[in-house]
Every structure is written in C-alpha cells, then in structure tokens.
Amino acid sequence: xxxxxxxxDAPSLSIFSAIxxxxxxxxxxxxxxxxxxxxxxxxSTEFFIHVVSSGGGTEEYVAPGATVTVSEGEITALISPGQxxxxxxxESTSCCTNDDNSKSCGTMTxxxxxxxVSAQLEQPTxxxxxxxxxxxxxxxxxGESLVGALNRGAAREDVIVLPSLQPVDGSYRVRIAAExxxxxxxxAAWLEVVDHPSGVRIVKDRExxxxxxSEPGTPGRVTLASGETLGQVLDADDGVYWEGRxxxxxxxxxxxxxVDITFARPxxxxxATLLVHGRNTALVQDAYHEYMAAFGPGLPKLMRAMxxxxxxxxxxxxxxxxxxxxxxxxxxxxxxxxxVEPVGPVGPAGEQTIAVPIDLxxxxxxxxxxxxxxxxxxxxxxxxxxxxxxxxxxxSKRLDAVGSxxxxxxxxxxxxxxxxxxxxxxxxxxQLNTGSSIELRxxxxxxxxxxxxxxxxxxxxxYEENDRSPKRCIKWRALLRESxxxxxxxxxxxxxxxxxxVVDRYADxxxxxxxx
Amino acid sequence: xxxxxxxxxxxxxVDTRAADSEQASNEGAPATAAATERTGWLIGGYFAxxxxxxxxxxxPYAGKTLGGITYDEGLSYFGxxxxxxxxxxxxxARSAAITxxxxxxxxSTAEWDRAAQRAGSNxxxxxxxxxxxxFGVIRLFHQRPWWMEARMGVGLLHVWGGEDNYDxxxxxxYSFLGAAFSLRGGxxxxxxxxxxxDLTLLLDVGTAVxxxxxxxxxxxxxxxxxxxxxxxxxxxxxxxx
Numbered sequence: 024x025x026x027x028x029x030x031x032d033a034p035s036l037s038i039f040s041a042i043x044x045x046x047x048x049x050x051x052x053x054x055x056x057x058x059x060x061x062x063x064x065x066x067s068t069e070f071f072i073h074v075v076s077s078g079g080g081t082e083e084y085v086a087p088g089a090t091v092t093v094s095e096g097e098i099t100a101l102i103s104p105g106q107x108x109x110x111x112x113x114e115s116t117s118c119c120t121n122d123d124n125s126k127s128c129g130t131m132t133x134x135x136x137x138x139x140v141s142a143q144l145e146q147p148t149x150x151x152x153x154x155x156x157x158x159x160x161x162x163x164x165x166g167e168s169l170v171g172a173l174n175r176g177a178a179r180e181d182v183i184v185l186p187s188l189q190p191v192d193g194s195y196r197v198r199i200a201a202e203x204x205x206x207x208x209x210x211a212a213w214l215e216v217v218d219h220p221s222g223v224r225i226v227k228d229r230e231x232x233x234x235x236x237s238e239p240g241t242p243g244r245v246t247l248a249s250g251e252t253l254g255q256v257l258d259a260d261d262g263v264y265w266e267g268r269x270x271x272x273x274x275x276x277x278x279x280x281x282v283d284i285t286f287a288r289p290x291x292x293x294x295a296t297l298l299v300h301g302r303n304t305a306l307v308q309d310a311y312h313e314y315m316a317a318f319g320p321g322l323p324k325l326m327r328a329m330x331x332x333x334x335x336x337x338x339x340x341x342x343x344x345x346x347x348x349x350x351x352x353x354x355x356x357x358x359x360x361x362x363v364e365p366v367g368p369v370g371p372a373g374e375q376t377i378a379v380p381i382d383l384x385x386x387x388x389x390x391x392x393x394x395x396x397x398x399x400x401x402x403x404x405x406x407x408x409x410x411x412x413x414x415x416x417x418x419s420k421r422l423d424a425v426g427s428x429x430x431x432x433x434x435x436x437x438x439x440x441x442x443x444x445x446x447x448x449x450x451x452x453x454q455l456n457t458g459s460s461i462e463l464r465x466x467x468x469x470x471x472x473x474x475x476x477x478x479x480x481x482x483x484x485x486y487e488e489n490d491r492s493p494k495r496c497i498k499w500r501a502l503l504r505e506s507x508x509x510x511x512x513x514x515x516x517x518x519x520x521x522x523x524x525v526v527d528r529y530a531d532x533x534x535x536x537x538x539x
Numbered sequence: 540x541x542x543x544x545x546x547x548x549x550x551x552x553v554d555t556r557a558a559d560s561e562q563a564s565n566e567g568a569p570a571t572a573a574a575t576e577r578t579g580w581l582i583g584g585y586f587a588x589x590x591x592x593x594x595x596x597x598x599p600y601a602g603k604t605l606g607g608i609t610y611d612e613g614l615s616y617f618g619x620x621x622x623x624x625x626x627x628x629x630x631x632a633r634s635a636a637i638t639x640x641x642x643x644x645x646x647s648t649a650e651w652d653r654a655a656q657r658a659g660s661n662x663x664x665x666x667x668x669x670x671x672x673x674f675g676v677i678r679l680f681h682q683r684p685w686w687m688e689a690r691m692g693v694g695l696l697h698v699w700g701g702e703d704n705y706d707x708x709x710x711x712x713y714s715f716l717g718a719a720f721s722l723r724g725g726x727x728x729x730x731x732x733x734x735x736x737d738l739t740l741l742l743d744v745g746t747a748v749x750x751x752x753x754x755x756x757x758x759x760x761x762x763x764x765x766x767x768x769x770x771x772x773x774x775x776x777x778x779x780x
Contacts, residue, residue, distance in 0.1 A: 070605065070606065071599070071600075071605070073711060075709065075711045080714070081711050081712055082714055082754045083711070083713060083714060083715060083753070083754075084599045084715070084753050084754065085754050085755075086754070086755045089754060089755060091754045099709060101704070101707055101709065104655045104658070104660030104702075104704060105600060105605070105608070105610075105651075105654060105658040105660050105662075106605040106606035106658065107605070107606030107607055107658050107659055108606050109659075109660075109706055111707045111709070
C-alpha cells in the first residue's frame with residue numbers, strides 16, 4: 024500500500040528517521056529478505072519444459088511427468104525448444120510462514136492443450152494470519168469487530184450486533200478473543216441494549232449507528248452481470264449465498280462482479296434502508312496476507328511507523344475499499360447509476376447485517392433497482408432486502424461491564440484494571456495477545472413485558488498483526504510496481520480464485536465439503 | 540631414441556642420466572652449453588583447442604521423437620571449441636616442474652542450434668568453460684633443441700552456458716552445467732626457438748566430475764581432449780645468465 028504524499032502531515036524527526044531507517048535497511052528483492060521457499064513444479068504436459076524462476080533456480084529439460092523444485096517468485100514455464108510446439112506461461116508464486124517459522128509453499132502444475140500452455144497453482148496455507156478481534160455471544164462466535172482497524176492510526180469505534188445474545192442469570196456475557204496472529208488493543212467496550220417490538224430487526228449502519236428495521240421487502244428480480252437471473256438466493260438469511268466469481272468485468276475501472284436487485288417501490292416513501300447480510304471470505308483474507316507478505320518483512324513495520332500520521336486511518340480505509348474489501352452499492356436513477364455508501368468489510372468469521380440508507384429516486388418508477396458489486400471471491404452474500412417501514416419506537420441503554428475474566432487467567436487484580444481500562448475511551452487499553460481473550464459481563468436491566476431486547480457490542484480500539492520476522496527489508500520495486508498497477512490486489516485474488524476453482528472442482532468430485 | 544620413448548620409466552632414468560652425462564661432459568665448457576638446461580620460472584601463453592567427448596556431449600533429445608520430430612542418436616549438444624591458456628610455473632628439480640595452468644575456451648553448440656531451428660525454434664545457445672589446474676611436469680626426453688614431457692594435474696573445471704530463446708524473448712542459464720573436480724594428464728613437446736623461449740605443444744586428456752546433471756538421470760562426467768600450442772618463456776634464461 025502506498026499512501027500518497029498529500030496524506031502526510033509534517034512528520035516529527037524521530038518518525039521520519041524511523042521511516043528513513045526502514046527505507047534504507049535494504050531492498051530484499053533478491054536474497055536479503057527472509058529465506059525463500061521452494062515451489063515444486065510438475066510437468067503434466069507431453070513435452071520437455073524449461074522452468075525459470077525469478078527467485079533463483081532454473082531447470083531445463085524437465086521430462087514429462089517429472090517434478091522439479093525452484094525458488095518462489097515469478098515462475099516461467101515454457102516448452103523446451105526443438106519439439107515443434109511453442110507455449111509459455113508465467114505465474115507469480117509465494118510462500119507463507121507458519122507459526123513455527125517453517126515455510127509453506129504451494130505447488131505449480133504445468134499443463135498443455137490445443138490452446139497452449141497453462142499452469143495451475145495450489146496456493147499455500149499457513150497456520151494463522153493476523154485479523155481482527157473475534158466476538159463471541161456467550162460461547163457462540165458472532166463475528167469480527169474492528170475490521171480494517173490495523174495499527175494505532177486506524178483505531179476506531181465499531182459495533183457488532185449480537186442478535187443471538189441472551190442473558191443468563193441476569194447477565195450478558197460477551198467474549199473478545201485474539202485468535203489469529205494479532206494483538207488487540209481495546210480502549211473502550213460497552214453493550215448497547217435496544218428494546219423494540221417483536222418482529223423488528225436491529226442492525227447497524229456504516230457509521231456504527233444502531234437502527235431498527237422492519238417490514239423488509241424481498242427482492243423481486245435479481246440479475247447477474249452476465250444477464251442471467253439468479254433466482255431466490257438473496258431473499259433470506261438462509262445460508263444460501265451468492266459469491267461473485269465473474270473475473271472479466273470492470274466497473275468504474277475496477278475488477279468487479281455484481282448483481283442488480285429490483286424491489287417494488289414502497290408506496291409513499293422517499294427513503295428506504297437496504298439491509299445487506301453476508302461476510303467476507305477466508306480466501307480474500309488469505310490473499311491479503313499473501314499479497315502484503317510479498318513486499319517483504321519490513322512493510323508491517325513501515326505501516327506501524329506511519330500510523331502517527333493523521334491521514335493514515337482514512338488512507339487505509341480508502342485503500343481497503345478500493346481494493347475490494349467493501350461492497351460497492353449503487354442506485355439506479357433516471358440519469359444513471361449513482362453510488363451509495365459502501366458496505367465495509369466484516370471479516371470472514373461471521374455474517375453481519377449492514378444497513379445502507381438510500382434516497383429513493385423521485386421519478387415515480389414502480390421499481391427500485393440497486394446494484395451490489397464485489398471483488399470476485401471477496402464476499403458471500405446471503406440476503407439483500409429493503410426496509411421502508413415507519414420509524415420504529417426503540418429505546419436503548421448503555422451497559423458498562425461489571426465483570427471481566429481473562430483467558431488464560433491472570434492475577435486477581437487484573438479484573439479491576441481491565442474494567443477501568445475499557446470503561447471509557449481514554450487511552451488506557453486492554454491488550455489481548457494471540458490466544459488470549461477477555462469475557463465481559465453486563466447486567467441485564469429490567470425490561471417491559473412484551474418487549475424484545477437486542478444487544479450490540481461497541482468497541483473502540485485497533486489491532487496489530489504479529490510481526491514474526493526481525494528483518495526490515497522491503498521489496499521496494501515490487502511495492503512501487505504494484506502500487507502503480509491498476510487492480511493489483513484484484514489480480515492477486517483472481518489467481519487465488521483460479522486455484523480455488525481447481526480445488527473446489529476436485530472437492531465436488533470427491534464430495535468433500537470445503538470451508539469458505 | 541624411439542626405444543626410450545616406449546618405456547617411459549626407463550626413458551626418464553635414461554634421460555636423467557643423459558642429462559647428467561651431458562652436463563658432466565659440459566663441465567668446464569663455455570656458458571652457452573649450460574643454457575640448454577631450463578631453470579627458474581616459466582610463463583607460457585597458448586592457443587587452446589578443446590574437443591569434448593563422451594555421453595555428456597549428447598543432447599537429451601538424442602534418439603527421441605518429440606512433437607513428431609525424430610532426432611539422431613548422436614545429436615550433439617557440445618562440440619569442439621577454442622580459447623586460450625596461461626601457464627605459470629617453475630623448475631623444482633632438474634627434470635621436474637610445477638605449473639599452474641588456467642584456460643578458458645568456448646564450446647560449440649552449433650549442431651543443437653541448427654537442430655532446434657529445423658524444428659521451428661529460434662534460439663541461440665552458448666557454452667564456455669574455465670579451468671584451473673596444478674600440474675606436475677616430468678621431462679621425458681631432452682635432445683636439444685627438442686624437449687618432451689609428461690604432466691598430470693588436478694584442479695577445477697567450471698562449465699557454464701545459456702540460451703537466448705527468441706520465440707519468447709526469454710534467456711536462461713543452463714542449470715545442468717557447473718563446477719567439477721578435474722583431473723588432466725598428457726604429454727607435450729617443445730622446440731627451443733631462441734634463448735629461453737620454447738615453442739610448446741601440449742596434448743591433454745581430461746575428465747571432471749560431477750559433470751552434466753539434468754533433472755532426470757544421474758550426472759555424466761566431463762571428458763575432453765585438449766591441445767595447447769604457443770610460446771613458453773623461461774624467465775631466467777631469457778635474462779641471459
């Protein structure tokens with residue numbers, strides 16, 4: 024990620040020196056970075072092939088059916104000369120580092136057919152990978168919070184609605200956990216309980232404001248970007264998803280796939296609320312870690328050094344949105360498509376419903392059409408419905424935690440310290456290292472009979488990804504090249520998606536269920 | 540004279556005695572006679588010709604049919620080449636010397652280039668080798684102005700090469716070539732052309748391991764026959780003592 028110069032305020036000397044030190048600590052385009060992994064390349068053609076790796080290692084005359092090993096990097100496989108056939112393919116490969124600092128590298132298989140030579144990549148999977156705090160409603164994983172709040176400069180408030188959270192023995196118990204390779208910093212945490220009539224859905228919007236929505240209207244017609252009709256996939260939260268995988272379409276110069284959803288115009292309404300329910304995929308999260316790791320072990324350090332700049336947070340959010348972590352929503356008006364506020368990333372751990380307010384076009388048309396676009400493979404959309412009911416009477420209360428329990432357990436004095444730290448947004452923080460969690464207890468206040476109550480957890484904080492490597496070098500050329508390249512991250516995701524398609528096909532044939 | 544050459548050990552002994560008798564007969568003789576005995580440091584510069592032979596010179600396609608194209612059993616990857624050699628050394632005994640030789644030559648890949656182009660591939664390949672050896676040299680025969688010697692040496696041979704593939708605008712090094720432990724031996728002859736300067740011809744046979752190692756199969760040792768021709772200068776003798 025490159026933050027434009029315009030985003031910087033005048034840096035302090037110490038920060039500038041830190042950045043300069045990182046910048047001058049060497050380029051790790053060749054061998055000065057973490058040790059390179061080895062990629063097995065299998066020749067599944069009927070020809071001899073040459074395999075050339077930019078990371079080092081060349082193997083000529085690889086016999087049909089043979090497997091050789093070359094260093095990770097840009098791997099070029101070409102049909103060896105003199106066989107009456109030509110063909111060449113180039114793929115970018117990378118390895119990832121596990122918790123035990125061992126390397127996991129994918130594999131590459133070279134095949135050929137009448138159209139030429141192609142390569143299939145099996146991308147590596149490594150244990151862990153930084154992410155955001157996991158939130159449990161009781162013992163049930165509800166989802167992730169503070170998605171995209173990477174490093175101190177991006178600290179923000181986030182809300183996660185917990186529709187399944189119910190009081191036990193008069194108390195709500197919510198657990199915040201650092202389950203992946205990250206450290207969470209929670210400055211403030213409180214529970215908002217909303218009392219509302221039955222049948223009302225409590226959701227949050229992009230700003231973290233909790234809203235009450237009712238009378239959701241299901242989609243009338245859902246049309247894919249290809250023109251085909253999707254059917255009744257997005258009309259209910261039923262675990263049946265739409266995942267855009269069309270890879271050859273552009274929208275506003277970004278690689279995107281989309282659906283156009285038509286609703287019946289609510290009578291007498293000038294505004295409505297789109298309720299988008301879904302989650303990000305593990306694929307896009309893994310792709311992000313691979314993509315960032317490719318720029319060298321110094322990049323996370325550089326990003327942390329840049330968090331002092333006030334524009335770091337907005338720049339990061341802008342990058343995540345443009346890269347495809349958000350859903351792009353637009354409304355069809357007589358003059359064309361108009362962008363509406365996007366749906367921010369929610370992470371892959373659990374689905375969330377995000378409310379998107381829209382001003383209905385005043386053309387009096389019978390139908391309202393919205394377009395929801397995603398980076399292919401980045402989202403699983405469960406439902407998109409429209410709420411346009413009358414304002415719903417709902418009252419909310421803020422609950423502060425009255426008890427906390429650390430896991431693994433800490434000293435007895437830690438509870439009071441933790442409660443004081445998260446009571447207010449005051450700079451004092453609860454720090455959760457990888458594998459630890461904190462369970463907060465909130466007292467359920469009395470409620471009126473016949474009223475339902477839904478809780479939403481508010482957090483203010485950020486997270487830092489664990490930095491395994493002591494090295495500081497950055498692959499500047501690769502970073503500059505990718506930053507100047509349009510849809511750079513999208514192309515990386517598409518490669519991942521191509522490999523995933525191969526795996527999914529084999530899984531389908533073997534009747535093996537694969538996690539998404 | 541020929542009988543002495545057939546029995547090298549005997550020849551060495553005979554030559555030594557001949558040299559001794561020659562020197563004995565020359566005791567008290569004018570200084571010009573003593574100059575025939577080479578002494579001190581030497582330096583030689585040679586034109587070198589290498590002829591590789593053995594399985595390692597055969598192309599992986601030899602005898603195969605690929606893409607409808609059948610290649611000869613004897614399709615050669617590496618062929619004769621030429622270059623240069625530098626020799627530095629000195630006498631360590633009356634009939635013995637130690638030299639350090641460094642040679643660098645190219646090897647021909649023309650046959651492979653032509654075969655690939657006939658198959659429709661536009662390539663240009665190149666191979667070269669660099670060797671450094673320490674030789675022990677024994678004088679076999681000396682009858683002014685002629686010398687004959689045998690030498691045996693060990694060292695390192697580094698063969699490298701690559702290919703420019705114009706079909707794809709891709710170039711790559713040959714990973715199946717590399718450094719190898721080398722053993723060389725042979726005979727040589729010299730003709731004294733002037734004080735301290737011999738025109739020298741050396742003929743060697745050499746081998747080096749591990750040699751060529753493709754991703755399939757086992758390594759094949761290098762073998763070659765080499766000839767070196769050029770002046771060898773005995774520095775002390777040239778100095779006129």
